[in-house]
Amino acid sequence: MSPRIKTLRKVQNPSLVKGFKPYGPDAGKQNSEPVILLYEEYEALRLCDYEMRNHHQASVLMGVSRPTFTRIYASALQKIAAGFVEGKRISIEGGKVYFDSDWYQCAGCKCYFNNPEKEKEIMNCPLCGNQQIAPFKSETPMDETMVTIKAE
Amino acid sequence: MKVAITSTGNTLESLLDQRFGRCACFVIYDTESKAIQFIPNPNKDAEEGTGSASVEFVASRAVQKIVSGRFGVKIEPILDSLKIQMIVIKEPKKKIKDIIKMLDH
Structure with missing residues (x-):
């Protein structure tokens, strides 16, 4: 059995930058794989922590259910934390999204x-x-x- | 540039169809050559999936704008990704010839 297909998530605008790079003397030492932050995770973080909306409001804006939104948000925090702690690059790309136009x-x-x-x-x-x-x-x-x- | 208008009939006197997927007729208007083409909607009486079928039908004619009364939630993201502009007119009594006149501004 194949897993259920994910619903399309609505993202208002793509992020300004494509990702983030660590700096400092040890930054280049582990030239490891970047952490891939999906667009929907970026959007979840933006709605929740930048625009200060609660999970319910944010889930409506993204067109997903509240539990799904919470999972996306948790995954975003987990990835960013991993990037910070392990000194990895964070690349914002991919995800099952569409961009809502004005x-x-x-x-x-x-x-x-x-x-x-x-x-x-x-x-x-x-x-x-x-x-x-x-x-x-x-x-x-x-x-x-x-x-x-x-x-x- | 080509514009698609949803119409209730195949004359210039017909009214704008408020539905997109199940409209009676598509009017394809070329703003450069001023050519007007009436095409009956093949998906008019289909049970389901009319929205996406109509999008395909219109997109295959290289339309850049669509004028209708309402676009469904399923086709909005499709049109968005195809970069087709949606124009919504909330006046049910608009005639096709008036819309064409407005497009000629």
Whole structure:
């Protein structure tokens, strides 16, 4: 029996750097394998300890269950600790993730749109070309529709 | 650049279909050549998996933007990784010709 397939984890943005290197006189001595910190583990650490959210809120943001989130978080801490203690490089890569893009709303035609090219900033509405666009705060604009459908 | 619009019928007077996977018809509009193509959705009456089948169908036509009323939770990440932009219009009474006019801004 093959194990169950992992669900996709949502990561808001890739980390700024690809990893971390130890320094000091003994740093290069053990040229060992780096510790591989998965993107989802990086995201778990960011949500929990940088944005100060609790595990439940963070699990919702990543689209996994709370127990799964706790496991990802524990694994992140374990790997970082191993890197620190053993003086290993930490490389941030891999993992079963997708990157959630930002959503915007146009003031002119009231449409919503996302930005699939994260590096480039969107200046105009893709539909009507209006320059008055604002970031859309909710998770996805779709949630709202679902609520209205239920209300009817 | 090609844009796909979900439509309830195959005329310019048709309304925007609020669903993506089960829309009646896809309108493929080329913003450069101004060519408009109506393609009936082959997955319209499928029982399940219409979302991803429709994404494949549209992506095979090298579309860069999709205009619809709503995108499901399953296809959002797929479109995101394909770098196809999603545009959501929450007005059910929009006609296809109006959307094409807006795209020509």
